[in-house]
Amino acid sequence: xxxxxxxxxxxxxxxxxxxxxxxxxxxxxxxxxxxxxxxxxxxxxxxxxxxxxxxxxxxxxxxxxxxxxxxxxxxxxxxxxxxxxxxxxxxxxxxxxxxxxxxxxxxxxxxxxxxxxxxxxxxxxxxxxxxxxxxxxxxxxxxxxxxxxxxxxxxxxxxxxxxxxxxxxxxxxxxxxxxxxxxxxxxxxxxxxxxxxxxxxxxxxxxxxxxxxxxxxxxxxxxxxxxxxxxxxxxxxxxxxxxxxxxxxxxxxxxxxxxxxxxxxxxxxxxxxxxxxxxxxxxxxxxxxxxxxxxxxxxxxxxxxxxxxxxxxxxxxxxxxxxxxxxxxxxxxxxxxxxxxxxxxxxxxxxxxxxxxxxxxxxxxxxxxxxxxxxxxxxxxxxxxxxxxxxxxxxxxxxxxxxxxxxxxxxxxxxxxxxxxxx
Ligand SMILES: [Zn+2]
Numbered sequence: 056x057x058x059x060x061x062x063x064x065x066x067x068x069x070x071x072x073x074x075x076x077x078x079x080x081x082x083x084x085x086x087x088x089x090x091x092x093x094x095x096x097x098x099x100x101x102x103x104x105x106x107x108x109x110x111x112x113x114x115x116x117x118x119x120x121x122x123x124x125x126x127x128x129x130x131x132x133x134x135x136x137x138x139x140x141x142x143x144x145x146x147x148x149x150x151x152x153x154x155x156x157x158x159x160x161x162x163x164x165x166x167x168x169x170x171x172x173x174x175x176x177x178x179x180x181x182x183x184x185x186x187x188x189x190x191x192x193x194x195x196x197x198x199x200x201x202x203x204x205x206x207x208x209x210x211x212x213x214x215x216x217x218x219x220x221x222x223x224x225x226x227x228x229x230x231x232x233x234x235x236x237x238x239x240x241x242x243x244x245x246x247x248x249x250x251x252x253x254x255x256x257x258x259x260x261x262x263x264x265x266x267x268x269x270x271x272x273x274x275x276x277x278x279x280x281x282x283x284x285x286x287x288x289x290x291x292x293x294x295x296x297x298x299x300x301x302x303x304x305x306x307x308x309x310x311x312x313x314x315x316x317x318x319x320x321x322x323x324x325x326x327x328x329x330x331x332x333x334x335x336x337x338x339x340x341x342x343x344x345x346x347x348x349x350x351x352x353x354x355x356x357x358x359x360x361x362x363x364x365x366x367x368x369x370x371x372x373x374x375x376x377x378x379x380x381x382x383x384x385x386x387x388x389x390x391x392x393x394x395x396x397x398x399x400x401x402x403x404x405x406x407x408x409x410x411x412x413x414x415x416x417x418x419x420x421x422x423x424x425x426x427x428x429x430x431x432x433x434x435x436x437x438x439x440x441x442x443x444x445x446x447x448x449x450x451x452x453x454x455x456x457x458x459x460x461x462x463x464x465x466x467x468x469x470x471x472x473x474x475x476x477x478x
Contacts, residue, residue: 063111064236065236065286070108074342077102080100084376100116103115107337110283112283113278114275130167131166137170157179158222159180161222164183166184168193175198183205220246221247222253226255227255231275232277235276235287254310256310258280263341265306265458266344269376282335293312293314294312296323297320355457356385359392369428371392371431372431373432394414397417
């Protein structure tokens, strides 16, 4: 069962307005071990609403923990861009706040410790990661990690045992926390008085403007605007002090918090004014987003069928949450895609929830030689293109991207292939 959320996660208002329903959707990590498991597959309503009081956009249904699949494992270290990002953050904060040997840097949902590792050259690190097997990997690799969910209670324990943190990093986790105000209260408690809270979240304005409806799934509860983040931080005793564009993963923000009493930077004011000017204090732009999403529901499969005309073949790439939502909502199944390739060995050999497409190793692309590769993990497209360079250069394969409009990507000239940049 899923419980219905009828109270705003940030401000507690009970006046929530419907934005978009994606229908009944399987939990994005419920990969089938056997194709016959499809008979007992569960689906739950997936929809988002808007709170006119605080402008927060949020999902309406909370899944029962037993319906969320725990055995799916994602290791951050498997993505070279995440590894590079860790180095970028370590260099940035070593300079910006002059981290020293005795200082503590904490990370929430720290995964296998890959972001914290480069900080160890400068200071102490401590991760909090609820997936016990992943936390164990981090501990084994020398990144001390508490295998628990973070909340205000955990924060008291961590501060007592490890001391306050000068920097707390939360990448792609704040949007996944149901009781988000309590989570940020925990951060406020763990932070030193001059500490920085570094948050990375998908930006609702980008989602709406670029029709990134596949960002919506059950475990992704919150879709933040800067105005909503500002309100959330204040509810929890922090100030939204700075905002910038993340650059990585397209369409995400870095929001930085400090303790109450700090004056926000001009960036915060600029973002807030821009959101107001574009109507994001109202539901109007979200209603437009919902209309464009409903149009894509037929446009995407029609486009893929048109590519197949004349006997061409298409395979999918990326069995991540986005791929599950996209393929299910747009009904992109076995009659369109021959298979879906994904780098995660935990997904290979299984079937995607709902559409039941077989998930295989990327090696299969070079054996089956599909004419087109439909990139469902489009947020990692640059990285995927780099990894699969031979698909374009040797097989003359073409990539297809789904949003904001389905399209074939122009083939990169060989001389323009980007070398792996080391930072
Ligand atoms: Zn609200």
